Amino acid sequence: MTLTDDHAIAAAAATFTLAFAAMTAFYLLRDRARRVVRAVIGVVSVRFADYCSGMVERLAESLAFLPSLRRFGAFLRDTVLYWALAALGQYCLLRAVGLAPTFAEASVTLGVVMLGSLLPAGPGFFGAYQVAMYTSLAMYHPEAEVLGKGAVFVFVSYVGWVTINATSGVL
Numbered sequence: 001m002t003l004t005d006d007h008a009i010a011a012a013a014a015t016f017t018l019a020f021a022a023m024t025a026f027y028l029l030r031d032r033a034r035r036v037v038r039a040v041i042g043v044v045s046v047r048f049a050d051y052c053s054g055m056v057e058r059l060a061e062s063l064a065f066l067p068s069l070r071r072f073g074a075f076l077r078d079t080v081l082y083w084a085l086a087a088l089g090q091y092c093l094l095r096a097v098g099l100a101p102t103f104a105e106a107s108v109t110l111g112v113v114m115l116g117s118l119l120p121a122g123p124g125f126f127g128a129y130q131v132a133m134y135t136s137l138a139m140y141h142p143e144a145e146v147l148g149k150g151a152v153f154v155f156v157s158y159v160g161w162v163t164i165n166a167t168s169g170v171l
Contacts, residue, residue: 009104012111023063030060086110090157097153105140112136129158 026033034053042049065071091106101109116132117125137150 008108024066027060027063027066030057030063033060083110093157093160094153097156098149099137099141099145099153101140108139109133109136112139124162129161130154133157 034056037056038049038053040049041052065075087103087107087110090110091101091103094101094106094109112135113129113132116128116135119128121128133154134146134150137146137153141150
């Protein structure tokens with residue numbers, strides 16, 4: 001079976017839907033989660049258990065937007081807008097360097113670099129960013145394009161990413 005763009009999109013949507021369902025369940029069962037963490041870790045250290053259960057409680061409190069339709073709607077709107085604009089930016093930059101992606105391919109490229117950001121990396125996320133970008137490009141483009149136009153894309157996108165983050169940090 002060949003993995004098509006439609007399959008990849010459906011798999012990503014299912015994965016994130018399940019993650020959101022788990023987040024909702026965690027919020028709804030937050031008292032139980034806090035008690036379980038305290039009981040399990042408390043066997044080793046009561047003080048550390050109190051610290052960990054407090055962290056679980058603060059995490060659950062941060063999900064308080066879930067039952068509020070107004071706040072949840074705003075969260076969902078902003079999240080969709082953020083990812084759509086980021087994917088559009090990837091698409092435009094890929095086109096600007098001479099590659100011809102579909103919007104789904106640009107979205108996958110963005111998703112792969114975001115998943116790559118979960119890996120420990122050196123200062124400036126240098127190395128992990130490039131590996132994730134080259135990996136995502138290699139899924140859709142021949143090696144010659146990845147090492148030519150793709151290298152330009154990786155360089156320009158990295159410089160843009162560092163510039164945006166540094167500017168945000170300064171501001």
